[in-house]
Amino acid sequence: MMRALAAALVAASLALPAGAQTLRIGIGADPNMLDPARSGAFVDRVVFTALCDRLVDVAPDLSFRPELATAWAWEDGGRTLRLTLREDGRFHDGTRLDAEAVRVNLERYRTAPESVRKAELRPVSAVEAPDARTVLIRLSEPYAPLLSVLSDRSGMIMSPTALARLGARISEEPVCSGPFRLTRRVPQERIEMERVPEHWNAANIHVQRVVMLPIPDSNVRLLNLRAGQLDLIERVAPSDVEEARRERRIAITDSTAIAYQTIYINVASGGLRDPRVREALERSIDRNVVNQVAMQGMFVPNNQPEPPGTAYHFADLPSPPRDVEAAKRLLRAAGAPSPEFTLLTPNSPVESQVAEIIQSMAAEAGFRVRIVTMEAAAIVARSNAGQYDAAFGIWSGRADPDGNIALWVASDGFLNRMGYRNPAVDAAFLAGRQSTDPAVRRAQYHAAAAGWLADRPMLILYHYRWFWGMRAGLSGFEPAPDGLIRFSGLRF
Known part of the structure; x- marks a missing residue:
């Protein structure tokens, strides 16, 4: 009842004239910085796809x-x-x-x-x-x-x-060359854009206006789509997919994501410094169970940054099966039969449930895991300062293998908050970057994976699936592994 009321209130406050020329999109958050030079959030990229062409x-x-x-x-x-x-x-x-x-x-x-x-x-x-x-x-x-x-x-x-x-104030008035220009932004409420008739691809842009509405609650986004207040929403929750697929008024489309969920680990200090303890943690976890319980089996369990079946996923380096007794032996060998650590977790229902599942599984091997729920920005700040044991992280994914892993585990990676250093892994990344031969690159990224997967500075848990919801009558949507909305061909 409260959820329905919340949806009605959001719909009433954000209602816009529908019309065949206005595309109303529910997005998962309000963009932080509409300047590509300073942007760091995934949702910014969703907005940029309408505003800014790329090379x-x-x-x-x-x-x-x-x-x-x-x-x-x-x-x-x-x-x-x-x-x-x-x-x-x-x-x-x-x-x-x-x-x-x-x-x-x-x-x-x-x-x-x-x-x-x-x-x-x-x-x-x-x-x-x-x-x-x-x-x-x-x-x-x-x-x-x-x-x-x-x-x-x-x-x-x-x-x-x-x-x-404008200089560094360009985010206040981003002027790009995309299919839509910004006309109005009300922070935390809406972003309004209009079609650019002079755009080089204007013949394939069929809506006159785009309005993006930040609605963090996935249930509220879906309820507004059902009510006809939105035309397209991103990130339908896995728990809602099956029911939504049975509705005639809306359609669900999806794509396996290059985005993945990981737990990154402070290897420089704290209770997870010893690689045997980190291996024991991984051996205590069953990724398939995590997926079935928390995501209704909708996501893709994986221990690597590339989805299974892609060129840089290595089938010979699979996730180890859950083995609680092996985990206990590793902890005894490390002299830490009951290690304690804190897991920083975003205040998201899915990640919170995943954290509780891991906490329960790891306890069977002897771990004592304390879950601390924080805002995502606070987690990053704590991690960058080295004041953590382990933390949840998400990477939205890139089309090149280097952009999916080196920035995390290379010694100079800008997301390497773990204090991880492995010269052999760094050398493999360097060789992979310096070749445009796919066979050479695959061999080098395999060598790098063999090194960091054994060291476990991070435990990748699963790849997302992107689920989009749209109202009946909207066609031309092209689901993409990067989770972005392309507007070419979209029409009512």
């Missing part, structure tokens, strides 16, 4: 496809990436999208004080614009993940005119 897009099969760049080629032994830009790109303020605009943006991402993109563009030594349609990205060393980097926020190109006017 390269990612297809549902995780291959790269043209967006602002119509072609690309490696030169100079992999030390230069040549991009050819489309001729019909324009920013929302009328500024021409040319090679100089791309150069200005890439230089900002790799050098500006406010930019958090510096690490992913570290190998870039120079960006050149020899003519209006050609961009040359010079590298200090071969760096195969660069295409993937340019398919995300580092490849989102903003108007240099707006950047010169």
